[in-house]
Amino acid sequence: MKPLDPLRKALRRDRVFDFMMPQVVFSPDLDVSHGPILYLEDVTVSFDGFKALNNLSLYIDDGELRCIIGPNGAGKTTMMDVITGKTRPDSGSVFFGQKIDLLRLSETDIAQGGIGRKFQRPTVFESHTVYENLELSLAADKGVWPTLFASLNQAQKDRIDEILEIIALTEQRHHLAGTLSHGQKQWLEIGMLLAQSPRVLLVDEPVAGMTAQETERTAELLTSLAGKHSVVVVEHDMEFVRSIARKVTVLHEGSVLAEGSMDEVQNDPRVIEVYLGE
Amino acid sequence: MLLGRFYHSDRGGAILLAGLFLLAIVVPVLNLVVPESSPFHLSTYTVTLIGKYLCYALLALALDLIWGYCGILSLGHGAFFALGGYAMGMYLMRQIGDRGVYGNPELPDFMVFLNWQELPWYWLGFDMFWFAMLMVVLVPGLLAFVFGWFSFRSRVTGVYLAIITQALTFALMLAFFRNEMGFGGNNGMTDFKDILGFDLQADSTRVALFLASVVALAVSYVACRFIINSKLGRVIVAIRDAEPRTRFVGYQVERFKLWLFVFSAVLAGIAGALYVPQVGIINPSEFAPLNSIELVIWVAVGGRGMLYGAVLGALLVNYAKTYFTAAFPDLWLFALGALFVLVTIFLPKGLVGLWKKRGKEPEP
Numbered sequence: 165m166k167p168l169d170p171l172r173k174a175l176r177r178d179r180v181f182d183f184m185m186p187q188v189v190f191s192p193d194l195d196v197s198h199g200p201i202l203y204l205e206d207v208t209v210s211f212d213g214f215k216a217l218n219n220l221s222l223y224i225d226d227g228e229l230r231c232i233i234g235p236n237g238a239g240k241t242t243m244m245d246v247i248t249g250k251t252r253p254d255s256g257s258v259f260f261g262q263k264i265d266l267l268r269l270s271e272t273d274i275a276q277g278g279i280g281r282k283f284q285r286p287t288v289f290e291s292h293t294v295y296e297n298l299e300l301s302l303a304a305d306k307g308v309w310p311t312l313f314a315s316l317n318q319a320q321k322d323r324i325d326e327i328l329e330i331i332a333l334t335e336q337r338h339h340l341a342g343t344l345s346h347g348q349k350q351w352l353e354i355g356m357l358l359a360q361s362p363r364v365l366l367v368d369e370p371v372a373g374m375t376a377q378e379t380e381r382t383a384e385l386l387t388s389l390a391g392k393h394s395v396v397v398v399e400h401d402m403e404f405v406r407s408i409a410r411k412v413t414v415l416h417e418g419s420v421l422a423e424g425s426m427d428e429v430q431n432d433p434r435v436i437e438v439y440l441g442e
Numbered sequence: 443m444l445l446g447r448f449y450h451s452d453r454g455g456a457i458l459l460a461g462l463f464l465l466a467i468v469v470p471v472l473n474l475v476v477p478e479s480s481p482f483h484l485s486t487y488t489v490t491l492i493g494k495y496l497c498y499a500l501l502a503l504a505l506d507l508i509w510g511y512c513g514i515l516s517l518g519h520g521a522f523f524a525l526g527g528y529a530m531g532m533y534l535m536r537q538i539g540d541r542g543v544y545g546n547p548e549l550p551d552f553m554v555f556l557n558w559q560e561l562p563w564y565w566l567g568f569d570m571f572w573f574a575m576l577m578v579v580l581v582p583g584l585l586a587f588v589f590g591w592f593s594f595r596s597r598v599t600g601v602y603l604a605i606i607t608q609a610l611t612f613a614l615m616l617a618f619f620r621n622e623m624g625f626g627g628n629n630g631m632t633d634f635k636d637i638l639g640f641d642l643q644a645d646s647t648r649v650a651l652f653l654a655s656v657v658a659l660a661v662s663y664v665a666c667r668f669i670i671n672s673k674l675g676r677v678i679v680a681i682r683d684a685e686p687r688t689r690f691v692g693y694q695v696e697r698f699k700l701w702l703f704v705f706s707a708v709l710a711g712i713a714g715a716l717y718v719p720q721v722g723i724i725n726p727s728e729f730a731p732l733n734s735i736e737l738v739i740w741v742a743v744g745g746r747g748m749l750y751g752a753v754l755g756a757l758l759v760n761y762a763k764t765y766f767t768a769a770f771p772d773l774w775l776f777a778l779g780a781l782f783v784l785v786t787i788f789l790p791k792g793l794v795g796l797w798k799k800r801g802k803e804p805e806p
């Protein structure tokens with residue numbers, strides 16, 4: 165039986181090679197009629213037997229600000245990897261809106277389709293200026309030939325100015341991104357996400373290494389973004405989570421342990437046991 | 443107006459183009475107009491030598507585009523150069539006609555020697571100049587496309603890519619060494635007579651080839667500069683600095699790399715095609731891995747990530763090579779090695795970096 169398994173896997177009728185998939189059209193009016201914009205159902209990912217995600221089910225509503233907390237190794241980053249197409253789960257399903265199956269799409273398609281991601285360590289294009297970083301991120305036709313002959317129109321320039329205003333980097337617009345402070349890089353990266361005009365922002369540890377003042381600004385920034393975008397924040401800093409969170413999800417060993425407001429979650433005995441009580 | 447802006451945004455490039463323009467006027471005059479008795483006369487040998495350097499400079503430009511800006515270190519770029527050269531060589535072979543040693547109007551000498559009765563199918567069409575020129579572009583481009591498609595799609599990068607490009611050129615060298623491949627084997631192709639009906643030994647033809655090299659280098663430089671200054675150029679640098687980020691911003695990194703790799707290979711092929719009629723020979727040693735590594739040294743010495751740096755490096759190192767191999771034949775390889783070590787330690791940005799240190803790069 166065993167030797168035939170790979171063959172069976174390859175010939176599974178419900179899975180086709182990615183390149184044979186029809187092009188998915190991300191329409192601007194994404195179907196979110198049932199509330200959630202992002203559905204993760206029974207997602208399991210294992211690395212060499214270790215289950216990073218274990219039957220994880222999670223729903224993110226359109227326009228909500230959700231914080232995800234959990235001890236190290238709870239699967240927070242893996243969850244983001246699955247949503248953005250970097251890691252393919254062993255089983256389960258991930259849908260964007262009602263119709264779009266994210267498991268069939270590549271990282272690039274997902275990014276273009278409206279899910280932006282900020283990494284744990286700030287990654288910006290260091291040898292480009294702040295302005296160029298935003299220009300590159302701006303939603304546009306990102307094929308090779310259109311990019312070669314691309315130039316910014318007035319609407320796009322205005323949009324970049326607007327984003328510069330939001331992330332408070334207007335004065336640094338012509339500085340090389342590599343020369344920015346750590347906190348400014350974090351903001352620039354959030355600005356790059358905004359420039360992609362995403363529906364969902366996945367933000368991994370936005371305030372790591374920030375000063376108290378910068379943290380406060382970041383909290384303001386993220387709360388102001390909710391509503392227009394769905395924002396999912398993964399963070400360790402409990403103080404920060406308390407300051408922005410409306411709904412908190414606690415992950416533990418790859419699945420959801422508790423969900424609710426910060427107070428509810430903090431008083432949940434299971435949560436206290438695995439996380440807060442430590 | 444446009445020139446002024448160009449000068450401000452790319453001073454080194456403007457100087458380079460002015461230099462090429464000057465070269466294009468002075469060299470032909472000194473060779474063709476100034477009488478041979480005059481001390482200012484430039485020998486045809488020198489004209490061809492400079493033409494050869496310019497072909498190397500074009501090759502260095504092609505490598506700098508992918509290595510300096512996109513971080514793709516190809517240690518096999520000599521292969522594309524040689525393929526372009528072979529395509530040109532095949533055309534020149536067919537132009538010999540019945541003037542070969544064996545006087546066979548249809549077959550090149552080496553095929554007669556091997557007792558072949560007819561021209562292999564892949565030689566068909568090479569008697570036509572336009573077809574050969576098409577192949578100069580198409581063959582290196584196609585190889586780069588197939589090779590790049592497989593390696594970039596599998597996300598092969600860095601040292602691993604460098605090693606397989608090295609393997610590529612080595613494999614091609616071994617293949618072209620074989621007589622039954624039908625490309626002249628060990629000896630390659632030589633003893634060319636004329637190109638487009640003009641005698642290759644004539645001074646005027648030599649000067650014309652030299653001018654073609656100048657024009658090719660200048661046009662390629664402007665094209666590369668256009669690419670680098672476009673949004674595509676910024677995407678390419680972004681890929682070099684933070685590939686995963688570029689992917690999550692929504693660019694299909696593989697396609698950009700492949701596009702640039704193919705473009706670079708085509709430039710290398712054109713350089714090879716201009717090189718062959720000037721040196722008068724093409725043989726499998728052009729595929730030697732050592733050539734491709736030397737090419738990397740030219741770019742590093744000149745300054746990678748600056749297009750004119752690559753050109754400068756190629757010209758300087760090759761001039762030094764010509765001088766040293768004549769003056770101290772045994773020491774050349776040591777000098778080359780020392781040069782590379784010294785540049786890596788003391789001038790990580792190459793010679794151009796030395797000059798640029800004085801001021802920050804001008805704002806685009």
